[in-house]
Amino acid sequence: MRTPAAPMAWEAREEEPGDGEVIVAVAGCGVCHTDLGYYYDGVPTRHSLPLTLGHEVSGRVVAAGAGAREWLERLVIVPAVIPCGECAACRAGRGSICPRQVFPGCDVHGGFATHLRMPSRGLCPVPDLADERVNPLGLDLASLSVVADAVSTPYQAILRSGLSAGDLAVFVGAGGVGGFGVQIAAAFGARVVAIDVDAGRLAQIAEHGADLTLRADQLDFKALKQAVTAFAARAHVPTWRTRIFETSGTVSGQETAFGLVGHGSYLSVIGYTPQKVTVRLSNLMALDATVQGNWGCEPRHYPAVLSLVLAGKVQVRPFVERRAMSSLNETLAELRDKRISRRVILIPGESS
Numbered sequence: 001m002r003t004p005a006a007p008m009a010w011e012a013r014e015e016e017p018g019d020g021e022v023i024v025a026v027a028g029c030g031v032c033h034t035d036l037g038y039y040y041d042g043v044p045t046r047h048s049l050p051l052t053l054g055h056e057v058s059g060r061v062v063a064a065g066a067g068a069r070e071w072l073e074r075l076v077i078v079p080a081v082i083p084c085g086e087c088a089a090c091r092a093g094r095g096s097i098c099p100r101q102v103f104p105g106c107d108v109h110g111g112f113a114t115h116l117r118m119p120s121r122g123l124c125p126v127p128d129l130a131d132e133r134v135n136p137l138g139l140d141l142a143s144l145s146v147v148a149d150a151v152s153t154p155y156q157a158i159l160r161s162g163l164s165a166g167d168l169a170v171f172v173g174a175g176g177v178g179g180f181g182v183q184i185a186a187a188f189g190a191r192v193v194a195i196d197v198d199a200g201r202l203a204q205i206a207e208h209g210a211d212l213t214l215r216a217d218q219l220d221f222k223a224l225k226q227a228v229t230a231f232a233a234r235a236h237v238p239t240w241r242t243r244i245f246e247t248s249g250t251v252s253g254q255e256t257a258f259g260l261v262g263h264g265s266y267l268s269v270i271g272y273t274p275q276k277v278t279v280r281l282s283n284l285m286a287l288d289a290t291v292q293g294n295w296g297c298e299p300r301h302y303p304a305v306l307s308l309v310l311a312g313k314v315q316v317r318p319f320v321e322r323r324a325m326s327s328l329n330e331t332l333a334e335l336r337d338k339r340i341s342r343r344v345i346l347i348p349g350e351s352s
């Protein structure tokens with residue numbers, strides 16, 4: 001049996017936090033599809049190599065610089081994208097495209113480590129997890145690391161899509177991000193369709209908010225589209241109330257998602273692949289449809305995301321697998337080879 005790891009002690013050495021900075025002892029760091037892109041596919045990081053990857057962190061603040069002392073000893077979630085809050089983009093409410101944003105594991109050393117140094121701005125405070133009223137499911141801090149990306153990213157995409165009760169949400173990809181996206185969409189009162197190649201994932205998500213699941217490995221595109229259209233007709237949802245979320249980050253998934261766009265539909269691109277797809281962009285003109293990309297989630301939305309998780313409206317435990325941080329190399333290889341279908345949370349100091 002594994003014992004939950006206590007955040008490791010911090011011994012002040014040369015890594016003293018600077019002004020407005022904190023040192024976070026990592027409780028857990030989720031492994032993202034994006035990490036595979038950096039590690040295997042040559043996707044460039046903004047920080048020069050060598051660089052510690054990992055951008056889905058929860059932990060405890062164990063050291064704080066001037067201007068950040070109020071964070072000391074607090075439990076936090078470190079947003080995957082921390083905008084500067086001051087530039088023209090930030091002031092215009094477009095923090096996700098802030099050119100001075102800090103993305104751990106890309107701009108600075110990330111969370112596949114015992115500790116990381118981050119600016120304190122944007123940190124999401126975690127309430128007292130021992131209080132049964134705020135944490136009725138008894139989630140631990142490491143489990144909450146997925147709030148930093150896998151849950152918050154689809155949350156922002158769903159907010160932007162304007163999804164509301166009675167709309168149709170279609171998720172192409174029911175893995176880490178998509179699995180949480182389905183649950184959020186269901187919590188928003190939408191009817192939800194999930195499409196994936198993994199039967200196990202689909203069986204699971206059918207119990208967590210998906211009204212219809214479709215096997216992309218068994219149905220060709222035409223059959224998928226017919227099934228989605230028939231479901232929408234039964235639910236009396238017109239195409240202009242359909243929001244499609246591409247969460248697979250695969251070429252076939254992106255082709256499927258684009259092909260599902262109908263009159264007035266909205267397509268959100270959340271998954272990442274360095275590969276190109278060929279699409280007829282004029283379909284968007286002819287269908288008066290909208291496509292929008294989504295990068296991360298602004299820190300101001302994090303408390304609402306955390307509330308959904310703590311309240312159990314978005315379930316974490318069935319969708320994650322905890323592993324020792326020391327298994328990082330094998331874990332990345334297994335994820336690349338698609339031998340793991342859950343979100344992996346790596347935990348420092350836990351034996352494998």
Ligand SMILES: [Zn+2]
Binds near residue numbers: 033034035055080
């Ligand atoms: Zn990510």
Ligand SMILES: [Zn+2]
Binds near residue numbers: 083085087091101
């Ligand atoms: Zn900015």
